Amino acid sequence: MSAATIFFAVLFYAATAILVAGLAFKIADYARTPAPLKIPTTPAPTSTGGVVLRMLREVALFESLFKSNLWIWAFGILFHGALLLVLLRHLRYFTEPVWFWVGWVQPFGLYAGFAMVAGLLGLWGRRFVVERIRYISTPSDHLMLALLAGIGASGLGMKFLMHTDIVAVKAFFLGLMRFDVQPLPADIGLYVHLTLVALLMIIFPFSKLLHAPGVFFSPSRNQADDPREKRHLAPWAAELEKN
């Protein structure tokens, strides 16, 4: 067993633990914090079913962003849609036998790799070209895009430039899932790709990537517009009525 294999095994166990525990902590924190007032951005759905639909449109189609700015919407949906396909394509490294629909996704996932990088470069370009967005961009905003673009580029690199032994890679990850560490191919492209992915997993719960769980907890989007019909009272606000 090479030192690199052990390093990546430890790295991915740690990254997974941080990602899962960190996200669980944040989600529990959001869920625990009360929303004392009804503040849906209106017009808003008046029922829970309507709220579910609103949230679906927001998460799947980026409805508000579409109304807001077509360039950001186009690059954003290109990146996120492609990322989804790429992630689904990667399921083949974690399942044996590979689920049949993951097989169907494979060719789409491949092109999606390019689309993902293109979307990222579009979003990144706006951070330089548009004065307003340049003003609000922090170093971490640039680094986040660099990280994601690096993941995409190193992944595409392994497919088209420097092949790696993907059968062995799959054996490594299936091994990790069964706590039976298998050797990882010694390829620099693979090392780069996996390091960046692990880094992304580690910073996820500490960064703006929290927009992913956050959107579901946004009171302006997830509340039904029914304040006259139902009394909405947070526990700390109810305490005030006891005085």
Next chain:
Amino acid sequence: MAAAEFTTPELKDHLDIPSLQRDAMAESKPYVASDKINTAIGFPGELVPDWEAKAIGRLGELLNKYRSLKVYLDACVHCGACTDKCHYFLGTGDPKNMPVARQDLLRGVYRRHFTLAGKLFPKLVGATDLTREVLDDWYKYYHQCSECRRCSVFCPYGIDTAEITMAGREILDSIGYGQKYSNEIIGKVHKIGNNLGLPGPALADTLQGVEEDVKEDTGIDVRYPMDVKGAEVLLVTPSADFFAEPHIDSLIGYGKVFHAAGISWTLSSKASEAGNFGMFIGNYEQLRKIALRIREAALELGVKRIVVGECGHAWRVAYSFWNTLTGIGAGANDPFAVQLQSQLDHRYKQPAHICEVTWDLIQRGALKFDKSANDQRIVTFHDSCNVARASRMGDMPGGQFEIPRNIIRAVANNYFEMAPGTTHEATFCCGGGGGVLTDELLELRVKGSMPRMGALKQVVDQHGVNFMATICAICKAQFTKVLPYYKFNRGMVGGVHQLVSTAIQLGDK
């Protein structure tokens, strides 16, 4: 600080996104509240010595009380979708008036003190210490936001800068760095019963004067009653309706509607104010305390219905918050709320907007109009931000847009819409809402009204519009002040019930 000289923006055919003018509005700030004003409503009199620690402490408390604040401070990805949506940015070009940049003034301090990344790598993630400079930026730029929520419509996560502004102001108040305008008004509402400090006897006089004027005008005895026990309706309206122009013309209209429909109603000297500046300063206790006056008045007078006059943020508070704060609403099963809810007549919406009442009566054929009485007016409608994006009327989402327009079409023949993207949920704030309607912020108010003024100019040029109807006391006061800066007649703004008042037929049934 006297209001500095400034240039009124030029109105163009379409709305340009300005290039950044750094610190363009760095001198704009409202007067700081005095010791006396602050202590009267329970805030420290002046900036406390250990303000930094106190402010961070208060931010921590708010983070645990408000999910909105916690999620919104985490979720922003700096995508930039909101950067061209704020009327104050569009009118001033000051980058700190871009919603995301306004939020970042607080977010930077949040990151520094409440996130691991900000504690370890502050420069990397834009985290900042709470220096005096940052604190002053909070004071300046959280008073250059009218809490209108336009940005929240366009944010992919619904991040509402109003929530951030409210938290910022709440923190400032908690360390004795509050704003004179809002805090003085809150003191008045507690001491005298309304924002304008109009005592009961003066109010009674005013209402008597209104009755005489209406009698002279129409020959009919329309009543404007106060403190009548057992009346069916308690009308709660902004106190500007009692004497300001053009507000009072809408008050006259409400009275005529009740008269024509034969509904007994009353105002209350105790709750002679619908406005609730507790919302503007983001202080839940004040918000609640001010709202409780309405509950007490309703219980004392034994009314069956509670109706709210033309006021934007007051309608937000009434529609969205009253059930929570006071039990005015339906569907509760706790004793506090049931005490009041069992008194109310639930065949009607509680509370109801005056426009809901009037439109309901129109649909039932209970009101008669001579639409030609409004023929000298060519009307457009300005959606007030808090009505448009933070409340509703009627049974369907969007009723807050349709019902006032339906009323206008029922009482006037000439009506034109302003451009899409400037109305309905995308409406531009008048520039004076959210606690900035004070003279030392005139430059901000004039520049912030530019997007609305541009849209108005289009319908003035194309259709000869000479009357912009609205249902908000602040919009009316703000437009009356800023219209002349854009070479419009200050008299062209008025209320929806002013139009109703002109056209309604009384007595000859």
